Amino acid sequence: MDIQRIAAFSQGSEGGNPAGVVLLQDAVSENEMARVAAEVGYSETAFAVAHGDDGKTWRVRYFSPESEVPFCGHATIALGAALGKHSGTGTYTLVLNDATITVDAEATPEGMMATLSSPPTKSRAMTGSEMEDVMALFGLTLEDLDPQLAPAHIHGGANHAVLPLTDRARLAAMTYDLDQGRAVMRKHDLVTVMLVHIEGPQTFVVRNAFASGGVLEDPATGAAAAAFAGYLRDSRWPHNGGFSIRQGEDMGSPSLIKVALDDTKGASVQVSGGARDIK
Template structure:
């Protein structure tokens, strides 16, 4: 099995979130994909099987070291880079477990750039029990939250919770118990919890806890970025049609995520980033 290792949302020759990418000649078992993902050890590995002779339509599944996830943004960006090498620049259709999306890929002077069009987005307010448990997990209180944007349950192909913090220092100090986080996230069917600091109306700094997949933190999370975009739109945030998320800075793995969106609630959003091979 040929496993490609690609960092998505990188900044030049550094940073980004490592993903495994496997282009399969034919379907393989769930157990085999889970085994390979655990062996690779990255937060996600994408497995893709071509559905036509032209190589433009693919069936895709994503696995963390501990579980299958319905959608993973950074692994999709990495997959886009791999498909570009395999079949050339262009648009690829990806059939996921619960949705069909696309990824565009092309080569620029800065490297390979891929852009995914997300599944539909939606958001809702947190229930009191959710809010109490998730705040307690990170040793946060309501006084730590930025009043400009309420904490929320957000979705853009997978379920996340976002906690907007009013202090960059508090964001940098993020810590939690992995085992407790795994239980809380699985109890609430969450893929990640996104802690975010609002730098400007169109620039955000984020950290994403991914205990549900057995990983303490993701340095770049495209699925959460898509869900967050939908939430900003639902909240009538002045996003201006695009914004940037900086992530991974506090991990020493700086990552850059570009997001563009329209004003139609629920619509797909576009998430872009550069990808680099991991040597």
Template sequence: MDIQRIAAFSQGSEGGNPAGVVLLPEAVSADEMARVAADVGYSETAFAVAKGNDVKSWRVRYFSPESEVPFCGHATIALGAALGKHNGAGTYTLELNDATITVDAEETPDGMMATLSSPPTRSRAMTDAEEQDVMALFALSPEDLDPRLAPAFIHGGANHAVLPMKDRARLAAMSYDLDDGRNVMRKHDLVTVMLVYIEGDQTFVVRNAFASGGVLEDPATGAAAAAFAGYLRDSQWPHDGSFTIRQGEDMGSPSLIKVSLDDTAGASVRVSGGARDIK
């Protein structure tokens, strides 16, 4: 297999979240994709095969080193960049396991840029059991949380929990046990847990724990960004149609995620970012 290694949501020649991208000439088994993803070792690898002779329409599946993931934002941005380089700028239709989305590829002076349109979004309050387990995982108390947003279960193609943090330093100090995190996330059907610091109405600093996939932390998480956008919309947050997420700073891999949305409840949101090849 020709495995491309691309960092999505990068800032120029730095940062971003590494993803594997495999453009397949024909479909392969789930076991083979899982094996390759484990060998690559990134948080996700995207496998795409063209539908018939249409190079603008692809069947896509995502695998972490330990499991299949229904949707991955950063791997979709990486895939969009790869498709753009391979087949030219434009809009590509991606058929996922549970949804059909698009990704736009655009060549810019700073390299390839991609913008995905997410699956539909939804959110709800966390149950007492979910909140208790997730808070305990990170040794958090109610006093650690920002009262402007409530903890929530959020979805934008995959399930995530979000905890709004009151203090930037507390966010920087995030730590947890990987095995405990895996158990909590799988128990509550969560792909990641998103810890958020509200820097401004349209600027957020984020860390995403991804123990469900065998990865302690993601430096950029597009699927969670999409789900978070839906939650902000459901909460009538003053997003003014767009916002920016900075992620990976505390890992030494600064990443930038730009999100745009309207006020239509549950509607798709657009998540954009740069991409760079990993040498």
């Protein structure tokens, strides 16, 4: 099995979120995919099997070291880069467990870049139980929250919670217990908890706790970025058609996620980033 290791949302030769990518000739069992993902050890590994004869449609599943994930943005960007090298640039259709999306692969002077079109987005207010458990997990109080955006349950292919924080230093100091985080995220069916600092209307600094997958933190989270875009749209945030997320800075893996969206409620959004091979 040829396992490619690719960092998505990288900045040149630095940063990004490592993902495993496996292009398969034939499907393999769930147990085998779970075993390989655990062996690779990255937050997600994408497994893709050609679907049809055109070479442009692939059946894709994502596995973390501990569980299957319905959708993973950074692994999709990594997969797009791998498909671009394997079959050429252009648009690929990806058939997921619960949705069908596309990823575009583009060659640039800095290397491969990919843009995914997300599953539909939706958001809602957090329940009292969700709010209590997530706030307690990170030791946050109401005074830590930025009133410009309310905490929310957000979705763009997978479920996430988002908490906007007023203080950038409070974001940098994020800490939590991994086992407790796993319990909270599984209790509330969350893939990650997204802590956000608002630098400006189109610029956000983010940390994503990913205890549900057995990983303390993701350096770049495309699925959460897509869900967050849908939430900004639902909140009538002045996004002006796009915004950027800086992530991974506080863990020494600076990553850049660019998002484009329109004002159509629930519509797909476009999430873009660079990719680099991990030697």
